Amino acid sequence: MSRVLVASQAMGAKVSGVALVAKDGFSARYDLDRIAGVFSRPAHKLVGRSYVGKILVLETAKGGVASAWMLYEMRTRDKAPLAIVFNSVNPILVQGAAFGDVTMLAGFDEDVTAAVPDGARVEIDPAAKSLRIL
Amino acid sequence: MAGESNLGLHALMRLGEEEKAILAGEQGEVPRLALEHQVKVGGFFGAEDFVPVTQAHIMADTESLGEAGVRWLEKLAATKEGRRTVRIPTITDPRGTDFTKSKQLGQADWMVDLERRAVAAFVKLGVSMTDTCINYQTVLAATRGEHVAFGDTGVVIYSNSVCGARSNFEGGPSALSAGLTGRTPRYGFHLDERRRATIRIRVDWTPATLNDWGALGGVIGRIAGNYWEVPVIEGIDRAPSSDELKHFGAAMASFGSIALFHLVGITPEASRLSDVGGEALPVRRVGRDEVQALRQSYAIDERVDVVVFSAPQLSLFELRALADLCDGRRFTVPLLAVTSPQVKPDADRFGYTQRIEAAGGTVYSGMCFYQSYAREIAEANGWKRLATNSAKLVNILGGYGYVPMLASMEECVGAAETGRLA
Numbered sequence: 001m002s003r004v005l006v007a008s009q010a011m012g013a014k015v016s017g018v019a020l021v022a023k024d025g026f027s028a029r030y031d032l033d034r035i036a037g038v039f040s041r042p043a044h045k046l047v048g049r050s051y052v053g054k055i056l057v058l059e060t061a062k063g064g065v066a067s068a069w070m071l072y073e074m075r076t077r078d079k080a081p082l083a084i085v086f087n088s089v090n091p092i093l094v095q096g097a098a099f100g101d102v103t104m105l106a107g108f109d110e111d112v113t114a115a116v117p118d119g120a121r122v123e124i125d126p127a128a129k130s131l132r133i134l
Numbered sequence: 135m136a137g138e139s140n141l142g143l144h145a146l147m148r149l150g151e152e153e154k155a156i157l158a159g160e161q162g163e164v165p166r167l168a169l170e171h172q173v174k175v176g177g178f179f180g181a182e183d184f185v186p187v188t189q190a191h192i193m194a195d196t197e198s199l200g201e202a203g204v205r206w207l208e209k210l211a212a213t214k215e216g217r218r219t220v221r222i223p224t225i226t227d228p229r230g231t232d233f234t235k236s237k238q239l240g241q242a243d244w245m246v247d248l249e250r251r252a253v254a255a256f257v258k259l260g261v262s263m264t265d266t267c268i269n270y271q272t273v274l275a276a277t278r279g280e281h282v283a284f285g286d287t288g289v290v291i292y293s294n295s296v297c298g299a300r301s302n303f304e305g306g307p308s309a310l311s312a313g314l315t316g317r318t319p320r321y322g323f324h325l326d327e328r329r330r331a332t333i334r335i336r337v338d339w340t341p342a343t344l345n346d347w348g349a350l351g352g353v354i355g356r357i358a359g360n361y362w363e364v365p366v367i368e369g370i371d372r373a374p375s376s377d378e379l380k381h382f383g384a385a386m387a388s389f390g391s392i393a394l395f396h397l398v399g400i401t402p403e404a405s406r407l408s409d410v411g412g413e414a415l416p417v418r419r420v421g422r423d424e425v426q427a428l429r430q431s432y433a434i435d436e437r438v439d440v441v442v443f444s445a446p447q448l449s450l451f452e453l454r455a456l457a458d459l460c461d462g463r464r465f466t467v468p469l470l471a472v473t474s475p476q477v478k479p480d481a482d483r484f485g486y487t488q489r490i491e492a493a494g495g496t497v498y499s500g501m502c503f504y505q506s507y508a509r510e511i512a513e514a515n516g517w518k519r520l521a522t523n524s525a526k527l528v529n530i531l532g533g534y535g536y537v538p539m540l541a542s543m544e545e546c547v548g549a550a551e552t553g554r555l556a
Contacts, residue, residue, distance in 0.1 A: 009179070029198070029504075030530055032533065033509075033533075040535070044533075060360050061361065062390075062391045064287065064530075065193045065287055065303055066198035067305065068193075068306050068308060069193075069199050069305065069307065073200035076200070077202075088360050090391050091175065091302045091308070091361070095175050095304070099171065099308075
């Protein structure tokens with residue numbers, strides 16, 4: 001039986017895919033090698049792992065306004081995540097998701113990074129503000 | 135803002151007559167796309183309406199934009215019908231190069247070409263190319279209660295905290311949208327209730343150097359760790375300088391995504407702790423040992439390939455201090471000092487540039503080190519071990535393959551001479 005988590009904030013199209021999960025932050029500029037499509041900041045818990053086509057489930061958005069442009073640029077090269085799910089999000093990532101048409105959920109009653117297993121298949125439905133663990 | 139979209143469930147904001155007209159395309163496609171983007175963002179955050187803004191500041195270096203972003207800008211700039219220029223003073227963050235020294239940086243021609251195309255597009259959109267992240271020191275500081283739409287996290291945190299202005303982090307597409315529409319969604323730090331303190335920090339030591347101000351900002355940023363947190367800080371025993379607060383805020387924003395802090399008795403909204411609700415919060419003490427631990431965590435290698443002063447751009451008096459330290463030295467590794475196009479002419483006029491460059495350093499203008507294809511110029515120049523006095527820069531550059539080290543300006547200049555951090 002699948003489990004459903006409900007967010008308070010949502011944007012974008014309905015998608016499903018494999019979750020890449022960590023209790024860590026996210027900044028497209030600080031944390032990623034956007035050419036290779038992997039996390040590259042040595043201190044990041046997902047360092048070395050590919051985010052391309054994955055549903056990122058992370059703690060929060062970190063500093064750096066560049067992410068607002070970068071999601072769009074990454075998407076045009078097919079190097080973007082499929083969706084991003086945060087416990088808490090800052091405006092930059094929301095602006096970037098709006099600009100780059102990347103699905104986003106944020107704001108849960110529980111720690112979404114603990115609730116979703118790394119590697120799980122999940123479905124994101126922004127209209128219902130829901131994340132379903134398949 | 136990228137193209138057609140269905141506002142759907144996000145179109146919950148209360149819109150005025152002009153906003154409805156803009157969305158209906160009555161002012162042209164450029165304002166329509168801009169406002170549509172703003173409605174999507176405002177809807178996500180539950181903004182009730184828009185607030186007029188008086189200035190916008192756009193972060194748009196081409197490493198961030200890429201070819202796709204520049205093409206998108208060029209498409210906007212080529213729009214023939216309707217209004218396509220900004221309605222309010224709209225300025226830019228540093229570019230991705232100093233056009234006069236791109237070869238010296240080891241940048242490829244395509245990087246400079248992309249920069250020139252972006253500049254041309256912005257000019258057609260009516261944007262003023264100030265190319266600075268220290269506009270609050272050099273162009274036009276926002277005032278208390280002034281609603282603005284600023285990009286660059288360092289600009290936002292300084293303007294919110296030190297000036298008492300009101301801005302969220304506005305990424306490039308959103309800041310440009312605000313310039314084009316003259317408004318921004320009313321959420322976050324535009325609202326009184328979001329400006330109250332959420333974390334109370336008590337320090338037992340006041341930093342003396344810019345790198346330690348940055349490190350303290352970084353420690354507090356890590357503790358807060360979330361855009362929506364607002365630290366109120368007690369225990370600073372004197373009024374810091376603008377440059378000290380510049381490094382403090384920029385690092386806090388970089389390490390923790392923080393957009394607003396209060397210093398009790400110093401910043402304008404916190405004459406007293408109770409002004410921001412701090413008296414009801416538990417105290418978290420931060421000692422000098424935590425600041426030293428942060429600095430020590432970056433002390434990986436004594437050898438240095440390059441010394442960089444940037445992020446934020448240097449003020450006139452940071453350049454003067456640097457020039458004083460350069461006199462009589464001869465550098466064995468490159469030393470880069472980065473400032474704004476507003477400061478550079480005065481640094482030239484006062485002889486600071488000449489004194490830094492006589493020792494073998496180089497003063498760059500209108501760019502920022504990490505926004506200038508940092509990964510590619512590292513490969514082109516063989517740079518890996520980098521010394522800087524900017525806590526913000528050490529936080530960023532790990533992701534670009536550097537081994538960044540945090541030290542005082544004096545120690546960094548010494549490293550440029552000997553190739554080693556003492």
